[in-house]
Amino acid sequence: MYIATAVMLAALVAAQSASAKTASEWKRNDPDRPIPHQVEDARPITIPPPSDAIILFDGADLSAFRLDPQYGWTVSDGNLIAGGQIRNYLETRQHFGNLQIHLEFMTPYPPLGEGQKRGNSGVFLLGAYEIQIMDPAENPTFADGLPGSIYGQTPPSVLAARKPGEWQSYDIVFHAPDFDGDELVSPPTVTVLHNGVLVQDHTIVRGDTIPRVQPPEYRTRIERGPLVLQDHGDAGGRVRFRNFWVRPLDGPAADDG
Ligand code: MG
Numbered sequence: 001m002y003i004a005t006a007v008m009l010a011a012l013v014a015a016q017s018a019s020a021k022t023a024s025e026w027k028r029n030d031p032d033r034p035i036p037h038q039v040e041d042a043r044p045i046t047i048p049p050p051s052d053a054i055i056l057f058d059g060a061d062l063s064a065f066r067l068d069p070q071y072g073w074t075v076s077d078g079n080l081i082a083g084g085q086i087r088n089y090l091e092t093r094q095h096f097g098n099l100q101i102h103l104e105f106m107t108p109y110p111p112l113g114e115g116q117k118r119g120n121s122g123v124f125l126l127g128a129y130e131i132q133i134m135d136p137a138e139n140p141t142f143a144d145g146l147p148g149s150i151y152g153q154t155p156p157s158v159l160a161a162r163k164p165g166e167w168q169s170y171d172i173v174f175h176a177p178d179f180d181g182d183e184l185v186s187p188p189t190v191t192v193l194h195n196g197v198l199v200q201d202h203t204i205v206r207g208d209t210i211p212r213v214q215p216p217e218y219r220t221r222i223e224r225g226p227l228v229l230q231d232h233g234d235a236g237g238r239v240r241f242r243n244f245w246v247r248p249l250d251g252p253a254a255d256d257g
Contacts, residue, residue, distance in 0.1 A: 024206060026144070028152045028214045033143040038159045043196050045169035047102055049245040056092060056227070057244040066091050073231070079106075079240040082121060086233030091127065091226040098249035099125075101172040101227065107135040108237025109165025115141045119164060120232035121239040122151060125174045126225035130209040131192055131200075133230075133239060135164045148192055148199035151209040153216055156192070156199035167242070168195050173249075176223050177205075184218055 026033050049055055056064045059078035067073060072083025073090050082088070107119025119135030130151040134141070136159065143149070148156030148170075162168050171193040178185040192200035207216025229241065 023154050023203075024215060028212070028216075029142045029145060031142050033155065035140075035143050036146070036156055036158045038161075039197050041160060041195055041197055045104065045167060045195050046243060047169070047171070049102070049243075050247065053102075053245040053247050054094070055245050057241060059242060064092055064094070066093055071231070079242050080229075080244070081240050082229070082231035082238040084233055084238050085231055088231035088233060089124070089127075090229045090231070092228070093226075095224045095226055096126075096246065096248055097176040097224045099172075099174045099176075099227075100247040100249060101170065101174065102243065102245050103170045103172075103241065104167050104243045105133055105170070106167050106240045107133070107164045108234075108239065109163075110236075111135050111137065111139070111164040112236030113234050115139065116145055117232070117234050118236055119239060120230070120234050122230040122232075123170065123172070124209075124228035124230065125172070125188070125190065125205075126176060126220060126222055127228045128208045128210070128220035128222075128225065129188060129190070129205045130230065131170060131172060131190065133170075136161050137163050148194040150190065150200065150203060150205055152212075153206050153209065154200065154203050156194065157201065158197060158199060160194040160197035160199055162195060170194060171196070175249075177218065179218075179221050179223060182221065187218075 057080050071088050074081050118139050121133040122130040124130050132149045132151045133147055136146050143155035144152050147161045173191040175189045177188040188205040189202050190200050191202050208219045
């Protein structure tokens with residue numbers, strides 16, 4: 001009896017200390033980090049672009065992107081389709097700072113592959129900070145690699161993913177960092193709605209998401225940059241995209257030439 005109570009108390013203390021950790025105290029890709037609960041939602045996810053939006057992809061034209069045919073990004077049936085190669089990125093020609101983003105995507109069906117190698121993609125803000133895309137349906141992975149996470153840093157507050165083969169959306173409000181020389185004056189922040197459900201609420205992005213460093217560091221010290229889509233080259237198929245538009249929140253977008 002005493003032992004059972006002690007075990008229960010130890011478990012309770014462990015659970016409390018786990019939940020009391022702040023985002024920056026968790027290790028990158030920590031398997032012990034709590035998994036957010038799944039939210040079921042069936043609302044329509046398509047939002048037509050407002051009149052002042054910059055259309056990045058409307059079903060046919062890829063002129064908004066730097067496109068190199070060897071990397072295999074294509075258009076089919078009105079969808080933009082990832083090239084099927086690992087470390088293969090599609091980058092906008094225009095550079096942006098503070099930004100509202102709408103992007104629709106679909107992970108492959110039937111689902112194949114395990115963990116992070118299933119339906120993996122992502123949208124990189126300033127080409128540096130990834131909002132993760134992957135297929136988590138009956139496919140366990142670490143919390144800060146779930147869809148809606150700031151990859152390797154902050155899990156989504158809830159899991160709002162739909163099934164593979166269904167269209168989904170991200171609506172993102174991004175505020176770019178402010179640097180004074182090498183010094184960070186204000187960090188980047190991001191708000192993300194996944195299928196209309198809030199999953200990141202003005203969350204601070206604590207550094208670049210690609211370098212495998214802990215704690216994260218701001219290595220890409222820019223205030224304006226491209227939006228970048230990730231092709232992860234997963235064997236189970238290619239992620240599709242449609243209806244991709246943005247609204248710059250700080251004046252016209254700059255073309256980096
Ligand atoms: Mg990814």
